[in-house]
Amino acid sequence: MTTVAAASHTAHAHHDDRSFIKKYIFSTDHKIIGIQFLFLSLFFLLVGGFLAMQIRWQLGFPGKPMPGGSLLPETMAPGGVILPEYYIQLVTMHGTFMVFFAIMLLLVGVYANFLIPLKIGAHDMAFPRINMASFWSAFAAGGVMLASMYVPEGAARAGWTMYAPLSAREDLSGAALGQQLWSVSIILFGLSSVLGSLNYITTVINNRAPGMTWFRMPLSIWALFITAILGLLAVPVLAGAAIMLLFEQVLGTHFFDPAAGGQVLLWQHLFWFFGHPEVYILILPAMGIASDLIANGSRKPIFGYHSMVFAICGIAFLGWIVWGHHMFVSGMNPTLGSSFMVSTLLIAVPSAIKVFNWMGTMWRGNLRFHVPMLHGVGFVAMFTIGGLSGIFMAATPVDMFIHDTYFIVAHIHYVLFGGSLFAIFGAIVYWFPKMFGRMMNEGWGKVHFWLTMLFYNMTFFPMHNLGMAGHMRRLYDPNIYDFLKPLQPLNTFISISAFLLFGSQIIFFVNFWWSMFKGKKAPLNPWEDNGLEWTLPSPAPHGNWETPPTVYRGPYEFSVPGMSEDYLPQTKKLPTDREPAMTPAHGH
């Protein structure tokens, strides 16, 4: 195994005469771009987490000076006590960074880039230079968003959903430049997302290796492919809305201004028409990745492969016709509300198919609880809780009661942190050897998983209770209401759990950086998996394959009877396998 790694190293040095800048900075290699996205999005994950800690300080210990808060300027936290103006910036930027720049980039930026060519047997993306442009526009978008926190009157403060007219009018929001920079950043982000999506879709359709038929693709690739379609069609709507918002702020247009005939609900419709497909952009790749991890950890073929694929497609389709469930109390026509309620409840069907299939995969499997498998199972458990609380919101009468409360905050964190982020942690550990040629530490990985699981539930589960008791979302100081005063001990408990949760992530980050340089050298196929990426040395060379691999079967052939090993790689030719029919090559 070490000889393979060493041999790859010489091959690497032999052919690769690109300069450092071309190789690592302005790279067109999908693997390097994926790693660039990984560093960028982990940075924003930390930024978003840091903002969340400040939110939790204010809610856990309202009115008390924050440790280190005296470093902040007078306009944010005089004497270390967070001001309401600063608090609303914190919740706005926490949501924005986490949704757009952490989770979405981690899933779609990192893993679509890194995995698609490796898992379908392509040399690279269909358009490597467009791929590079996608990364650098995301980088610019993130830079603008970060910069908006340092302008004199502070960052955007209308919540991450940017409801107009609060976001559109300076006299209401109190921040002109911060709001404008938010719009500019989101437009740049939209450009990045479209450039990425069109690349992923083209690559999956056209650049699969011989024998890699549609139904031999891993579920992670199916999920990323369908996600790319959602991103391609949904993000331009957000970009269009952000452009209108920017014009509202800069040119004085009246799209969302009721005094001049504009419509306030127009922003909400546009935002959630993007926003609900966005929800599935944030969870479908996590579902696909979890499917890969669970099949590997269970040493069994994934249960109901085809139904998994159709469930992904079904969720993606239904995702387009449910956006109104975010707007039940907006004053929208109640009849329309009922149809949105029905379509939303329908999503429970494909989601439940997936959950039962994951359980069916694990059932009587030869389970290996390695760190990625733990995260995969954690994903299923937490996603199920988040999915069940989602049903409360889908039902209009219940939603009217819990709308804009901490129940919603609990729900979104169960699906976004408990769902997506657990799958992301699993994916980072699982494909770390493919990225850097070394393994992450197994023991510390397990410590990180269990501490995260514990503190995560201690942080977010009580939020359901807060919400049912009427604790409003984005509320600066709950003690101004008498009926919320008894909840202060619960809030303090949540805050302490959140600090511990943030603290346990240090284990992950130290493990990540330490393993990159000092970790155990990765064997050729550390997880004994069937995927095409494990036929390559780690890290894989530029261009991936000298000759394209030939694929003879799907990716989940574990524990096949009569085999000496309990896995059967997609490229291994058995005497009974036929050569795949080659489709003719095209010009240009």
Place this chain on the structure above:
Amino acid sequence: MTQAMADAMRPPFPAERGLDVYNKKLGMWIFLASEVMFFGALIGSYVILRFGAAGDWAKPGVVLNIKITAFNTFLLICSSVSMVKAYAAIQDGYPDKLRFWLLMTILGGACFVGIQVFEYIHLVEHGFVPSGVREGSELAEMVAAGSLPAATMGLYGSTFFTMTGFHGFHVTCGVLSMLYLYVTKALPGKYTAQDFAGIEVVGLYWHFVDLVWIILFTIVYLV
């Protein structure tokens, strides 16, 4: 690994084995799908705002100069025709004809943008701006006299400038890309009857932009 391998743009084996369409063309079609959603958001907002507006919508003929824009529309349609001629020419293997028709298309597109800029300057001089009607202008007097609806002029300005502005931006991008292909590939004679992918792909984009304009001209200027 050979040097050819190092260039991932040109793998040494046929990489495309999915659809019977080469990558660049498929990529452009997919990109156009996202453009449909982008213009769909702008046009959809216009439709909702216009039909939801209280009171009359401004008569386009009073605010805008329809004749000059009708000529501009004709010009853009002609440039789509010349794009087809350029494509047909290189398909038949005539690089000189390609150069002529591509140049005609570039000129048509550039004139369209020029006339649109002229139109914008003219409109702003008369007092039609993205926020509606500028105070103290010619149009402001018409609003005061009741010949233009005061309630919806703001919406009209917002939607008009956003939609036509972004269309103009797309035409400009198209002209610049065609100019780039003209200088770097058509002039040195790099396009042949076997290799004209760039022309086909930019042609797709150009026809799409033309189609969007026909919709915009109809719903913004005519009805």
